[in-house]
Amino acid sequence: NIDPASLCVFTDAAAGHEGVLSDPSGEIVVKPCTPAEVAFYESARQSHPDLAAYMPLFMGTLQLSSSQDASTTAPSSNGAAPPLPPTAAPLELDETRRLHGKKLQTDQCIVLENVAGSFKKPNILDLKLGARLWDDSARPDKRARLDKVAATTTSSPLGFRIAGMRTWQGQGAKDPTAQDEKLKGLVTLNEATEYWVYNKIYGRTFNEQNVIQGFTNYILPPKFGPRRTKAELERASECLKQFIADVKNIQEIFERNETRMVSSSLLLVYEGDAEAFDAAKKILENAPSKSNSVEDRDGEDDDEEEDEEDEDDDDEDEPPKLATVKLIDFAHAKWARGQGPDENVLKGVRSTVKVLTELMTKVNDDL
Ligand code: ADP
Ligand code: MN
Numbered sequence: 001n002i003d004p005a006s007l008c009v010f011t012d013a014a015a016g017h018e019g020v021l022s023d024p025s026g027e028i029v030v031k032p033c034t035p036a037e038v039a040f041y042e043s044a045r046q047s048h049p050d051l052a053a054y055m056p057l058f059m060g061t062l063q064l065s066s067s068q069d070a071s072t073t074a075p076s077s078n079g080a081a082p083p084l085p086p087t088a089a090p091l092e093l094d095e096t097r098r099l100h101g102k103k104l105q106t107d108q109c110i111v112l113e114n115v116a117g118s119f120k121k122p123n124i125l126d127l128k129l130g131a132r133l134w135d136d137s138a139r140p141d142k143r144a145r146l147d148k149v150a151a152t153t154t155s156s157p158l159g160f161r162i163a164g165m166r167t168w169q170g171q172g173a174k175d176p177t178a179q180d181e182k183l184k185g186l187v188t189l190n191e192a193t194e195y196w197v198y199n200k201i202y203g204r205t206f207n208e209q210n211v212i213q214g215f216t217n218y219i220l221p222p223k224f225g226p227r228r229t230k231a232e233l234e235r236a237s238e239c240l241k242q243f244i245a246d247v248k249n250i251q252e253i254f255e256r257n258e259t260r261m262v263s264s265s266l267l268l269v270y271e272g273d274a275e276a277f278d279a280a281k282k283i284l285e286n287a288p289s290k291s292n293s294v295e296d297r298d299g300e301d302d303d304e305e306e307d308e309e310d311e312d313d314d315d316e317d318e319p320p321k322l323a324t325v326k327l328i329d330f331a332h333a334k335w336a337r338g339q340g341p342d343e344n345v346l347k348g349v350r351s352t353v354k355v356l357t358e359l360m361t362k363v364n365d366d367l
Contacts, residue, residue: 002028002111004064011193012116014267015126015164015200016329021109027117030062033110033331040330041110050253054246054327057113064107115326116269118318121168123272125218126265126328128163128203129348131156135262135332153204154211158355159347162203162214163265166195167221168272179224196221215359221272233367235277239270239323240360244353246325251349259342262332266352270323280320287319 002023010022010029021030041058044051052058116122133146133155150156173194176187186202189195198217206214219236220228247266271277336342 002030002062004062010114012114012122012124012166013164014124014166015128015265022114025117027114028059029056029112029114030064030109031112033061033108035108036332036334037330038108038110040333040335041112043335048257051257051259051327054250054253054325055330056115056326056328059111059113062109062111064109115267115324115328118321119269119271119273120276121271121273122269123165123167123218123221125165125215125268126163127160127268127348127352128155128263128265129160130262130264130344131159131347132344133263135260149204154206154208154351157208158211158351159344159349160266160352162198162206162211164200164203165198165218167198167218169194169196169221169223174224176222179222212355212359212362215355216362218268219270219359219363228366230367231274231278233363235274237360237363237367238281240356240363242323243268243270243325244356244360246323247349247353247356250325250327251346251353254346254349255341257341258336258339259345260334260336260339261327261330261342261345264327264329264333264345266349267326267328268323269325271321276320277322280322283320284322 006024007021007030008024010020010031012022013020017032019032022028023030038061041055044055045058116124131150133150134143138146153161155161169189171194173189173191173196175189176183176196177185185199186205187196187198190197203214219239220232250266271280
């Protein structure tokens with residue numbers, strides 16, 4: 001049930017255009033979209049459940065307009081997602097302008113699950129996939145510009161680049177650029193939220209050889225203080241294990257599907273609040289199985305404890321998550337039946353598995 005007048009700026013975006021909104025609960029994102037993106041979400045939901053499982057839950061579309069007639073439309077399929085009833089109060093265009101800082105180019109928005117919504121302090125990494133970053137509708141100048149960005153970043157050699165990220169630095173978070181000159185112009189401290197926000201230039205500073213350092217700042221945010229504790233390294237290792245399992249699943253899905261995605265992203269999210277992380281881990285250990293985003297755990301149950309405590313007194317509550325990976329941004333995505341797997345995207349997905357695995361090895365060596 002969305003009241004457009006209650007929508008506010010979504011503050012957890014790691015990259016991309018302005019204009020993403022959220023609701024007061026923080027459980028959804030409302031994002032300006034293209035018809036192609038809506039069509040892709042609908043078809044994935046209807047006929048590609050394996051891929052849809054790694055996409056944010058699609059909840060419908062929302063028309064934000066100047067003519068005071070905001071309304072929602074439920075997905076036009078089998079109704080597995082709850083329909084969104086029409087809303088009462090409209091979001092006026094003036095207010096839209098004020099919220100966005102710039103005029104919306106489209107009134108058509110897509111309503112999605114906020115995949116970071118269930119985390120207390122989500123640390124978010126947006127990996128833009130593809131060495132080729134333009135689709136056939138792009139004009140020559142745009143192709144040339146994007147090819148140049150790809151050639152001078154990891155996009156070309158690895159098939160992905162870090163498009164943006166944000167990490168919670170905790171109480172007393174310091175200005176990153178005061179600690180490390182090299183971060184000037186790449187990272188800013190948001191004092192209110194205690195997050196470091198890495199801009200799109202950050203990811204462009206890395207090459208094939210050193211991109212692992214870009215990930216290290218994500219998975220083990222710098223503290224400029226005491227050495228890493230064992231607990232910190234263990235959390236990082238656990239997150240990486242889940243990320244790798246998820247991205248490997250995503251790789252398999254792309255290997256047996258025929259898509260053409262241009263500038264879609266892998267969105268990695270993990271719990272950045274150590275206490276919340278440990279609490280979630282404890283709950284998951286006492287109630288394993290279906291809850292986890294990692295489907296096939298690799299048979300390690302040495303940590304499992306027999307616990308008589310019955311945790312499921314509240315069936316409504318989603319199990320907590322330590323980490324999750326989703327595919328996002330389908331503004332230029334389509335199906336390509338008969339044309340084979342999406343090698344442009346697969347290259348980036350495979351490189352991501354490789355870099356995450358290298359990083360996990362490093363973290364485990366330090367343990
Ligand atoms: P664009 O890049 O075209 O502006 P994206 O779909 O990539 O649009 O969204 C921009 C940013 O918003 C992403 O980098 C991500 O951090 C955030 N975002 C988008 N969709 C979701 C979602 N469903 N849940 C959480 N965050 C999202
Ligand atoms: Mn994007």
